[in-house]
Amino acid sequence: MESDFLIPFLKRIQVLISEQVRLSHLGLENVRTTCGADVAYRGDVGVAVVVCKGDEERVSTVKGKVGFPYIPGYLFMREAPIIMKALEGVRFDLLLVDGHGLAHPRRSGIATVMGVLLKVPTIGIAKSRLAGEVVKEGDREYLLLQGERVGVKVGRYYYSPGNLVDLDDVLELSGKGYPEVLREADRLSKKLAKESDE
């Protein structure tokens, strides 16, 4: 499909990024504004939507041709560019991304990549598993990767730290149900993608 040198190259970028992650405690009580980002498609045209709630409420949208295919493990190459464009000028304390954070083969999911590149707190929330094993511990299910807890599964969703947050922040967020900002970003992006050619 792709060249034989692109994937190895991207792998190195991911390893480098994962080494820059800081798992510090954010404390959701200090979060004034939370944003959720998602992307919907119409062929090769993507529509990125960022929905923010809290002190600063706003919606940002960017539509454009996406020049990279979806390759498991490399989602950031397809969606991070257009999402980051939609984030320009947007202020927030926490960014929620549709996809994984540390729960990735190289601890470098899209939430982690964006968190490190933008130097902002991020948490990844995915609808299915990519890496790690689900292990029950008491009343909850954790995602274990290389013997380390890299996330938690609540209902059909997987939550994992992206950057500048810790597992406690993720556990607290996961206990509040699927984030409204993500639900709205998902709904609006799909709506705009569908209308983009009708």
Next chain:
DNA sequence: GCGACAG
């Protein structure tokens, strides 16, 4: 080689 595989 075989199975797995975010959106």
Next chain:
DNA sequence: ATCTTGTCGC
């Protein structure tokens, strides 16, 4: 993710 109607079930 997207292509797609109705239908089974809580």
